Amino acid sequence: MRILLVGEYSRLHNSLKEGLISLQHEVTIVSSGDGFKNYPSDYSIDAKWSKKPALNIFRQLIYRFFRYDFAALERGLRFFFLLPKFKDFDVVQLINEAPVKTNPALELYLLKRIKKQNHKLYLLSCGTSYLNLTFLMARKPLKSILTPYFEDKSLHSKYRYIFDYLTKGHIRLHDFIYENCQGIIASDFDYVLPLQGDKKFIGLIPNPVNWTKLGYKKPETNTGIVIFLGINQWNYHQKGIRYFEEALQLIKAKYPGKVTVIIAQNTPYNDYIEMYDKAHILLDQVYAYDQGYNALEAMAKGKVVFTGAEKEFSEYYKLTEKVAINAIPDVAYLVKELSFLIENPEEISAISTRARAFIEKEHDYVKIAEKYIEAWNAN
Structure with missing residues (x-):
């Protein structure tokens, strides 16, 4: 064909x-x-x-x-x-x-x-x-x-x-x-x-998702947690980036020396990927029901992604455990979810493993x- x-x-x-x-x-x-x-x-x-x-x-x-x-x-x-x-x-x-x-x-x-x-x-x-x-x-x-x-x-x-x-x-x-x-x-x-x-x-x-091109690396959190936020000026408001920015300010103040934040703005695809490869957590968008392509590629690499993961998504795929964190436009909620992961790094590892398996199975x-x-x- x-x-x-x-x-x-x-x-x-x-x-x-x-x-x-x-x-x-x-x-x-x-x-x-x-x-x-x-x-x-x-x-x-x-x-x-x-x-x-x-x-x-x-x-x-x-x-x-x-x-x-x-x-x-x-x-x-x-x-x-x-x-x-x-x-x-x-x-x-x-x-x-x-x-x-x-x-x-x-x-x-x-x-x-x-x-x-x-x-x-x-x-x-x-x-x-x-x-x-x-x-x-x-x-x-x-x-x-x-x-x-x-x-x-x-x-x-x-x-x-x-x-x-x-x-x-x-x-x-x-x-x-x-x-x-x-x-x-x-x-x-x-x-x-x-x-x-x-x-x-x-x-x-x-x-x-061509997961064969996206190498999975088991997250190592002994030296701290790295959080990545990619910003595209054209959809800044549509993705709810300001909620992530405000949450990150609070997280950096709450966990000094324990968290590293990487921010990329209007970055070409290959450079963008190289930057987020270092991260454990990726902040994607707050207004979605399901994952877009950026989130899926990050999940394939074993990142814990804050994105759309509403109940409609979970029910369709019959998920009983999280493969991503459902993000909503609420700074306090985002800080709470990020804090839980930072204080319980074993959960980062567990979600990472499930995220990769989900991509291989469904995408x-x-x-x-x-x-x-x-x-x-x-x-």
Whole structure:
């Protein structure tokens, strides 16, 4: 089977590709690399010219006054010139409703061409989308990435890129994909909830993780506990980072000399991984029901991860013991959970072992690739 994966977030499509290749399928990825994370692609549409120093100042000025980003146009044009290479694939899968990350009109044109010159089209729900966002705007889940906005409307500018999914241009894009795709696949419970009962919803296929590339190291806590916090300025509020920052200040004061804190900000993927390899505990996000890709990779390495691990997640996987710490937007709660781990390091070791076993069992990249093949063939 020939498979085209369009777009990349958090290395999901790269891990899926590795699983599919092991099953003897031909796989091609086209993406921008997701900005500073710089994930691998077979064909890159990264906006290289717009980022050059001489042009970037002009680009920033245009964006400030007109909210138009020339980098988005460059990505679209690079994709356009690659279209002849993206023909006759059995399956095309989009990482979300705007996988090229260009302006909506050009994105719509490009995806119409992709649909016309290939066979089956599928959509992943693993980030912001029109369906996901309209569900969250109704305040149906108890917690979501919109919770900070609901509590403080002055954060509107920080959510502007999310609310773009409710504009007329994007809705036209959503409508085209929805009507022309064979189905929508959710990558975790945060995306299952908005899709339940939808006629296009195929079901949940957990994120694929190539754990064979992620070496497990049994945590040694004799010389102290290392806590890692990764910060991406673009989703600072959506992940609830401020709760982690406040909790860490209290933890450092409570356990001087016993705790080391590592903070990475807007760090390329490979450097980010090297930094958190030293940690025992990783702080991910407070508004999720399930783990995203960053948390899963850390769990595969045996880190104790503060992330989404609500009862819906535990019940689905029939878990009776913790494989991660369910994080909520409550500083006192976070301090309590961190303090317990620091004072009981044997629990760090126990959760570490269970986390790795969970990833190998439920997120194995080859088993997950088989589930994708089954879903694509069935629809």
